[in-house]
Amino acid sequence: MTDTLRPLAGFGGSEGPAVRLRAFSNLLPRARLTILAATAFIVALVIMAAAPHLFTHYDPLAGDMLAALKAPSADHLFGTDRLGRDVFARTLHGARYSLSIGLGSAAISVVFGVLLGLLAGLRSRLLDEAICRLFDVISSFPGVLLALLVVTFLGAGMENIAIAVGIAGVPKFGRVVRAQTRLVRDADYVTHAAIYGQSRFGIFARHLLPNVLTAVPVVATVYVGTTILAVSGLSFLGLGPQPPTPEWGVMLAESRDVLRVAWWPGVFPGAAITLTVISFTALGNALQRRFERRVP
Amino acid sequence: MIFGPLGRRILSRLGTSLVVAWGSVTAAFLALHALPGRIEDILAGDLDYPGLREAIAAEWGLGRSLPEQYLDFVARIASGDFGVSYVLRQPVAQIVGSQILPTVQLATTAGALALALAVLAATLTAGRGGAARSVASTIELTCASAPVFWIGILLLMAFSFSLRWFPVSGAGGWKALVLPSAALALPTAGLLAQVLREAMEKTLEQPFIVTVRARGLGEGLIRLRHVLRHAALPAVTLGGWLIGGLLGGAVITEKVFGRPGLGTVTLNAVLTHDVPVVLAVVLLAAFIHVAASTLLDIVYVVIDPRLKAQ
Numbered sequence: 001m002t003d004t005l006r007p008l009a010g011f012g013g014s015e016g017p018a019v020r021l022r023a024f025s026n027l028l029p030r031a032r033l034t035i036l037a038a039t040a041f042i043v044a045l046v047i048m049a050a051a052p053h054l055f056t057h058y059d060p061l062a063g064d065m066l067a068a069l070k071a072p073s074a075d076h077l078f079g080t081d082r083l084g085r086d087v088f089a090r091t092l093h094g095a096r097y098s099l100s101i102g103l104g105s106a107a108i109s110v111v112f113g114v115l116l117g118l119l120a121g122l123r124s125r126l127l128d129e130a131i132c133r134l135f136d137v138i139s140s141f142p143g144v145l146l147a148l149l150v151v152t153f154l155g156a157g158m159e160n161i162a163i164a165v166g167i168a169g170v171p172k173f174g175r176v177v178r179a180q181t182r183l184v185r186d187a188d189y190v191t192h193a194a195i196y197g198q199s200r201f202g203i204f205a206r207h208l209l210p211n212v213l214t215a216v217p218v219v220a221t222v223y224v225g226t227t228i229l230a231v232s233g234l235s236f237l238g239l240g241p242q243p244p245t246p247e248w249g250v251m252l253a254e255s256r257d258v259l260r261v262a263w264w265p266g267v268f269p270g271a272a273i274t275l276t277v278i279s280f281t282a283l284g285n286a287l288q289r290r291f292e293r294r295v296p
Numbered sequence: 297m298i299f300g301p302l303g304r305r306i307l308s309r310l311g312t313s314l315v316v317a318w319g320s321v322t323a324a325f326l327a328l329h330a331l332p333g334r335i336e337d338i339l340a341g342d343l344d345y346p347g348l349r350e351a352i353a354a355e356w357g358l359g360r361s362l363p364e365q366y367l368d369f370v371a372r373i374a375s376g377d378f379g380v381s382y383v384l385r386q387p388v389a390q391i392v393g394s395q396i397l398p399t400v401q402l403a404t405t406a407g408a409l410a411l412a413l414a415v416l417a418a419t420l421t422a423g424r425g426g427a428a429r430s431v432a433s434t435i436e437l438t439c440a441s442a443p444v445f446w447i448g449i450l451l452l453m454a455f456s457f458s459l460r461w462f463p464v465s466g467a468g469g470w471k472a473l474v475l476p477s478a479a480l481a482l483p484t485a486g487l488l489a490q491v492l493r494e495a496m497e498k499t500l501e502q503p504f505i506v507t508v509r510a511r512g513l514g515e516g517l518i519r520l521r522h523v524l525r526h527a528a529l530p531a532v533t534l535g536g537w538l539i540g541g542l543l544g545g546a547v548i549t550e551k552v553f554g555r556p557g558l559g560t561v562t563l564n565a566v567l568t569h570d571v572p573v574v575l576a577v578v579l580l581a582a583f584i585h586v587a588a589s590t591l592l593d594i595v596y597v598v599i600d601p602r603l604k605a606q
Binding site: 133134136137140141142143144145146148149151152153156225229232233236237238239249252253255256259260263266267270273274277278281282 | 312315316319320323324327331437438440441442443444445446449450452453457540541543544545547548551552562563565566567569570571574575577578581582585586589
């Protein structure tokens, strides 16, 4: 029995982001408030991503050289960049890229992590051993460097950095699902279902899968924050969407040249990334605390 | 048994490390062969000078059978030979060797700074309700959620452009090291402080703390001598992950501050499609990660003697 719990101890390396937020929830005893604020921000982000033109009449790509590097004002809430483009409009439009690449790469991690985790938890010991070593190999590469390797082979671009960040996250979900599968597999209700003559597929679909997958959305919510952070870093390095795309990382990379004279292009996109990451991690963490209370 | 429990632990760790090392080399080999196009073209990238493709074919033994190529590749990497960069026309080992120092400097300074900040924040605020702790938690969460390059940009604006205390870029002297290591350290420190504080608060509730208090030890000594040691375990678990994060973050930090180093070399290699260089750096980082994890396993036993008995 204790044997089934052991995989959890092996989490070590890649577990960082999941642990990081439990501490934050202590800060706000009213977890509801956290959930509410984080959800509100994420909903706002989704609306911004879906229909950015509702909030601004400026075109994020249209420059106006006469209005270059204007400080924030009523006309330009976040000021303008060195080509005279409205930073507020660009930040709004940027939500689309960060959300879609971040969610896309998290989806890749979830799909492959769940499949491999289920395989490892259910099938032969040999397969289990092989998949666990695969996870070890993937997670021993620092995220950014693994992504650099993938981009070297596949080339720069939005899809490719999503794939790169997605691969790095596979072990995270794989290990959670594997551990959960092994716990559920040996649970009494599964044994009983087998005694009552339910087919293997029936047990898998009706008992195992639902109980294994409950853990995934919680982990995924925290993880989306991590992927958005990683994706913005790769864009900053110039490996993702290319200028003039109004992606937050790209905008910050462009702002570096004008920092001496203008602070605004270098502040607002970064604040957007930080707030987004905080929202996803805070929400995921609050969910995680609830989840832990529900499933002893 | 010849080895004690600690010895066995380290041996099993080393076994895993070997598997990881072999696995990553094999994965790299397979990736190279699975890609569409001829290997000569992949390795040459956009370059084209007479004799280049023939030289690559000869160096990588492309005329021979696949198993032979594979064994040769593994043997070469194992002996530390990563081949030649066809972009820079230099042995990869030389390129990496000449650029590794500034990066190691940056990563170790940042690591030490992160550790110091985290221990300070956690020791001062753990288990103490009130404003100071809330403020510290908020700052930690913000640091842990902010991108390294944004922190770097903010530091540049405040301390280089406005106050002019530190140079904007370069790698000359300690002054040029201050801002980059601060930028790299802050996210790690935020993460570490959160984990440390949570662990310290759990420890402070333990019965033995009451005993120590009853002996009349001051609060500061209790925290430093007793609580910190217990709380170190979960932090050490994070260690391997954090070291990897520092190495990856160094690439981004070097770009923000225009610092020379391995990150700059890697980034240029990625952009010019210089496969041997990228491969070498990534494998090196994986080895460092594995070595650090092994070392941390030993630290684990030193911190918690109970593990020795198991």
